[in-house]
Amino acid sequence: MKDELFDRKIRESVESFQADSDSGLWDSISGALARKRKWMFIKKVSLYGASVAAVLLGVFMIMSPDNEGRLSGSSDFSVLPGEQLSQVVVEEDVLPSQEPLNEDYVVVLQQEVQEVQEVPHKVAADIPVSPTIIAESINENFHSGESFGEELTENKVAKSSENESSPEEDSEYWGVGEELLADDEYFQEELSAPRAKRRPITVSAGGNVSTTGPESAYNFVPGPSFNVGGGHGVKDNHSVTPTSAPNHYFPVSVGVNLSYSFLNDKLSVGIGLNYTYLFSRYEALVDRRYNADVEQSVHYIGIPVNFYYNIIGNEYLTFYANAGGMLERGLRTDYDITTFSGEKMDRYTEPKGVQWSVNAGIGLEYRFINFMGVYLEPRITYYFTDALQPLTVRSEQPLQFNLELGFRFHI
Amino acid sequence: MLSKSYSTMSDEDLVKACVRNNTEAQKVLYERYYSRMLALCLRYSDNKDDAKDSLHDGFIAIFSKISSYSGSGSFEGWMRRVFVNLMLMKIRRKDVVKESVNVDDFTWAIPVQENVFDKIRSKDVIKLISEMPQGYRIVFNMVVIEGYSYQEVAKELNISEVSVRSQLSRGRMWLRNKISKMEDMQ
Numbered sequence: 005m006k007d008e009l010f011d012r013k014i015r016e017s018v019e020s021f022q023a024d025s026d027s028g029l030w031d032s033i034s035g036a037l038a039r040k041r042k043w044m045f046i047k048k049v050s051l052y053g054a055s056v057a058a059v060l061l062g063v064f065m066i067m068s069p070d071n072e073g074r075l076s077g078s079s080d081f082s083v084l085p086g087e088q089l090s091q092v093v094v095e096e097d098v099l100p101s102q103e104p105l106n107e108d109y110v111v112v113l114q115q116e117v118q119e120v121q122e123v124p125h126k127v128a129a130d131i132p133v134s135p136t137i138i139a140e141s142i143n144e145n146f147h148s149g150e151s152f153g154e155e156l157t158e159n160k161v162a163k164s165s166e167n168e169s170s171p172e173e174d175s176e177y178w179g180v181g182e183e184l185l186a187d188d189e190y191f192q193e194e195l196s197a198p199r200a201k202r203r204p205i206t207v208s209a210g211g212n213v214s215t216t217g218p219e220s221a222y223n224f225v226p227g228p229s230f231n232v233g234g235g236h237g238v239k240d241n242h243s244v245t246p247t248s249a250p251n252h253y254f255p256v257s258v259g260v261n262l263s264y265s266f267l268n269d270k271l272s273v274g275i276g277l278n279y280t281y282l283f284s285r286y287e288a289l290v291d292r293r294y295n296a297d298v299e300q301s302v303h304y305i306g307i308p309v310n311f312y313y314n315i316i317g318n319e320y321l322t323f324y325a326n327a328g329g330m331l332e333r334g335l336r337t338d339y340d341i342t343t344f345s346g347e348k349m350d351r352y353t354e355p356k357g358v359q360w361s362v363n364a365g366i367g368l369e370y371r372f373i374n375f376m377g378v379y380l381e382p383r384i385t386y387y388f389t390d391a392l393q394p395l396t397v398r399s400e401q402p403l404q405f406n407l408e409l410g411f412r413f414h415i
Numbered sequence: 416m417l418s419k420s421y422s423t424m425s426d427e428d429l430v431k432a433c434v435r436n437n438t439e440a441q442k443v444l445y446e447r448y449y450s451r452m453l454a455l456c457l458r459y460s461d462n463k464d465d466a467k468d469s470l471h472d473g474f475i476a477i478f479s480k481i482s483s484y485s486g487s488g489s490f491e492g493w494m495r496r497v498f499v500n501l502m503l504m505k506i507r508r509k510d511v512v513k514e515s516v517n518v519d520d521f522t523w524a525i526p527v528q529e530n531v532f533d534k535i536r537s538k539d540v541i542k543l544i545s546e547m548p549q550g551y552r553i554v555f556n557m558v559v560i561e562g563y564s565y566q567e568v569a570k571e572l573n574i575s576e577v578s579v580r581s582q583l584s585r586g587r588m589w590l591r592n593k594i595s596k597m598e599d600m601q
Binding site for chain 1: 467479
């Protein structure tokens, strides 16, 4: 038998193979397809969610009265020197400052807004479709999240006139399947590669900013931010008593967190270390003698404890809720003072007591590689302040909106 | 269109429905092509379990990317290409394409009678193909069954056209011998 005949007989024999379809296999396929659709949906929602969050953050910043991220002070605020004594201890006497004052303190935060663009699925009917074009179309369709365009199919399928295929016709698809499969990250990871190993311990590092509300939202009670001595008959009376509503800048925090997940990764508990910087400007009566401009910097170190509940997710994206609290201790409060007559001085104190806060929010983490992800956590925080804590945005606006962004390492 | 029974629909109509994630249409297409794609997977795989895994992955790829089917050729042709490329991708991962093949297990091809194919079941032919040495098997499948040119196979497997011809020739001889032995046993 000649090779051609032998090949044809083999081909005919192979083509005549019949087998009953496996319903169990179909159940598995349809289940995997459903999971994939869900994953695509989460991906799309996450993208839109991140875009909305970025826009909201931009709006928050733009709504600030000036472009420096601060609120303007009230010029007609009445001067009411405070008489309350606090436990603050003076660590350093008034000294002429050798450092020039920073005239402007600018906090700029920019968030890139990603836009999801619809990619038209048009292929001209009279233009031969090369594998490259098809592959690009696949890329665009997949990355835009619009894999299933009805119009596309109707246009394309309408061109199909016969069911018979020839090697010449089929050569149009040369490599398409492979590129198609290789390009599909879900396919590669979900079906072909072993599933990601469970990693119960995560270490995260991130930072967050909080908003400052409009001035009218402040609960500003005139009183000393800094006061020691001042009793009747005491000569050395050091104090800084705000005489205008302060301009509070965006609080900025950075920190690290260690968390452990349990209950099949549904619940996690985390503990960390957090540093917060709070900056304010106001006019004040200093030492009951000088009217001055004051720049106040407060440094806090805190230990956050949070619980995380995974709402939905897969090995790439996790959407979760979190709630917890933080115990903070003021490390130091610095005052850079410029009297109205131009004299400069600085002081610092070590705040006593602790700052408690509770928080709740939601979060979204995208694991772009197996052991590492980026997360975004918008949350609401309430600060319990007392007389021992310095005057900050927290004491005037205890309810704060935080937006935290960071990296999380799964080990 | 939706009122129409899916089982009587043409491939093109089913594809349109599949693009809209219609699971009934997907199932009809799955059942329609199950045998042919299973045969393809069996021919390229070492064993039945691997073939079933590939069938599973292949159908997921098909339904996930069905909107990329241009409609200019037959749907089955497109489907076959996707499946073949999936098989080649898996084979490459195992890095067995360039494995040297054992040529000591046959000498010369024994003549095969034309009527022998009337006596051998198609599943036995597929089984024989799946038992071929890997190098022969891939080339034989691509050229003889799928209709790829030597040039295409050489490019896809990153080997020379001479090697393609050589492996195809040896593959044919290997298969002829096996079929002749099977004929003798019957």
